[in-house]
Amino acid sequence: MGNAILLMVQDTIFALRVPMERVVFVVNAREFGGLEIVLLDWLSAIDYSKVSVVLCCQGTNALREKLAASGLPVELIKLTVSEDEPFGKAFPKWLHLFSSIRPQKIVMLEAVLSELNVTPVFAAWWDNRARIFLFEANWGRSVLTPYSEEKRKLHYGFLPGIGLHRLKEIVRQRLRGRLAYHTFVVSQGIKDNLVSHYGYPAERTSVLYHGVDTQRFKPSPAERSEFRQVHGIPDDATVIVSHGRLVQRKRVDRILKAFEILYAQHPNLWVLLTCYGPLKEEVERMVAGSAACDRIKLVGFQGDSSRVLNASDIYVLSSNDEGFGIALVEALSTGLVCVATNGPGPRDIIKNCENGLLVDASDEGVQLGLQRALSLNQNDRDRLTLRARKTVEERFEVSIAIQSALDAMQIPRR
Secondary structure, three states: OHHHHHHHHHHHHHHHHOOOEEEEEEEOOOOOOHHHHHHHHHHHOEOOOOEEEEEEEOOOHHHHHHHHHHOOOEEEEEOOOOOOOOHHHHHHHHHHHHHHHOOOEEEEEEOOOOOOOHHHHHHHHHHOOOEEEEEEOOOOOOOOOOOOHHHHOOOOOOOOOOOHHHHHHHHHHHHHHHHOOEEEEOOHHHHHHHHHHHOOOHHHEEEOOOOEOOOOOOOOHHHHHHHHHHHOOOOOOEEEEEOOOOOHHHOOHHHHHHHHHHOOOOOOEEEEEEOOOOOHHHHHHHHHOOOOHHHEEEEOOOOOHHHHHHOOOEEEEOOOOOOOOHHHHHHHHHOOEEEEEOOHHHHHHOOEOOOEEEEOOOHHHHHHHHHHHHHOOHHHHHHHHHHHHHHHHHHOEHHHHHHHHHHHOOOOEO
16 A cells, blocks of 8 residues: 555656646637637647647637637737748747747648748747647648649749749748658648649658538538528528638639529529628628629628538539638538539549539639539439538548547647
8 A cells, every 4th residue: 555655656756847748839820710620629639638738829819719618728829920021030039939938849730831931930940849740721822833834934044934933932842841840731632742843751741631520510400490590591492602711712703603694593592601701891792793692691700610501502612722621521511512623622522423523613613513513303412412421421520530630740639
């Protein structure tokens, strides 16, 4: 008995002497979106008896509120570094931030590649304490695809496609990839692009899919009826839906243009859009000037997107490119017929005509995809939606995705 007590005391003393591992998550989010959903899912599964967590972010209201509601013991630090600050001014700020926290791991999450640019990565490496993990959710604003028109032009006397801007971007990206301990991306297309054209080490670049809660995102006739009644949508209407933050690359205008053509052919066809983000006012003006405005329903940010999806029939992802598409997986899980532009993320999720429809990233492509979805008979519709649900259950269940992510980043989980 005495030996057992002695061992317990020794273990307690050892635990007090050994500092708890510190992990820092860095995200530059100004509005709530798919990246923040991923982050909150990860944070919910961490074993806080073994690790302390600091979240450095711009701090959107929605993110702060959801973090506070979760009750998780996460320290929140507001970022004070502007993304347009020159290196000489930004580097000391980042270095001071990391030096004051003294983390063992730093996870940088980016909705678009280079959203945090090379400066914080270099500062974290210079601090020389932490392993740096990058999580990339899309190609980004400045990274050029290998099939760009620019590839065939002559720039400043360099070889075709190697202009000064592109050359600087290649150098920046290669440096980021080399300094990071490991880079995680959300689709195979992004990995191929970063490895082949920007020199990211293939052995330290991995695809890490996220997922959704299939018990939350599932068909619910009761929620369908309730949402439609509250928002004045007829019970027998066919509803096209797109939900998420309104930004340029999402190209919601393609949905509205297609609806201008289709609504006259389908008298009971409606569109349901979540309307928030940088292009909110522009989309509101487009809808106000549309001849079909009485059948376009705009709703604000939805804390629970499952309700919007349950009220709908056809989901459309109309982006120019999409790294993964959590919203698309949510729609598949809810049992909607899904039409998605053929980008790197949707290609990893949808097999054309088996569990959804892939279309060209153009006005015509989205219109033709919607026409095809509307022309499906009930048997074909049921076949698509059942396979869509099965795809999510087999490949994109959130609990498995979270476990895989935390294990890959060597962060203790509950």
